[in-house]
Amino acid sequence: MANCVVKDWQGKDAGKASLELKVAKETTANDLMHRAVLRQQAHSRQGTASTLTRAEVRGGGRKPYKQKGTGRARQGSIRTPLRPGGGIVFGPKPRTYNLAMNRKERRLALRTALMARVEDLVVVKDFGTNLEAPKTREITDALGRLGIAADAKVLLVLTNPSEVVRRSVRNLEKVKLIAADQLNVFDLLNANNLVVGETALATIQEVYGDD
Template sequence: MAAHLLTKTGKASGSAALGAEMEAQAIKPHLIHEVVTAEMAWRRAGTASTKTRSDVSGGGRKPWRQKGTGRARAGSNRSPIWTGGGVTFGPHPRSHGGKVNRKAYRQAFRSAIKAHVERGTIAVMKPTGWDAPSTKRAAEYLAKAPAALAARPLLVVVTESSSPEALSFRSMRDVNVLEARDIDTVDIMAGRSVLVEREVWDRWNGAAAPAADAEGDDA
């Protein structure tokens, strides 16, 4: 089992093997769900806030006497049932994140990558040698890539967001470019197809997974 290996022009040329740990990883949908849910919760700002009746200004004086007016009794015009009053059981700033064990997190990440490998929707990009950003060149690159990479949104994983490759792909529609250090399991799962720089792929799979190059002028 391996990922597509693309030449500097985008053509498929051989395959990029999985590392031993990645190869042995079983795909665990329940674990992916647990980690993705946690990651989405961590990304929530948690800043929603409301005022209770004790936080709202005013309301210190009893609106009218307890008896004799014919109205319902009221002790404050900042009661939750009054307009302008406090909010009952409203949200307050808090952290929505939970705890995920490191082992579970890593297994979920490997499972997400392995799922893309099984579907054939992940490819490894050799160094392109691009010296300047060019969206046209990036579009031509993807046009020559395997058909599975046509699925959108496409996630492009790079080492540096300022590289010509990153700047070229990020202008394209339905293409999300992220640095490897910023990638989470939720990002892998959000992409229907994934394009990874070779350096990143080797880092994910360890030195035990060298890319299997094919001979060719544009390799």
């Protein structure tokens, strides 16, 4: 179980919260999270790279020159891989890079990654609910009051982010907003700091707690 201090919008202590998730054994945790990250990165690849073989390149049906008498190497087509503009030998073709991983393993890797970042987790009560209009400066000032460096990569986790918060965050290159029920291992491990809304923490416990 991890105990967290809940802060308010001004960065002052406003209570306490706890998070209890089952994690992988220490001997297998790193391997499990590594495989989860590899799977996520592999699934982001489009796999649409494609080259033409000599059978697919247009033209080349006519023999470029006669078989004998020229002193040159014999050629049957100008689309041979030996000539510029010809086909490609063993070039890439559309394929899927998907990696298999059991659902229980994926959820265990996610819980393990989240609990591994508890030291960098900041729980905030009513994050951004007092914003009346989109304003990026309000978000940066709030992160500063929470003790987060200006150049840090921040993962902001909220249950139902309002449109005002979304528009306030979208101009911040190093701040990524994500819903509490859509967490992923890569973002959890890639961020320097995790800022989680108090209601989002309860959602995380509810969604990922039982397994």
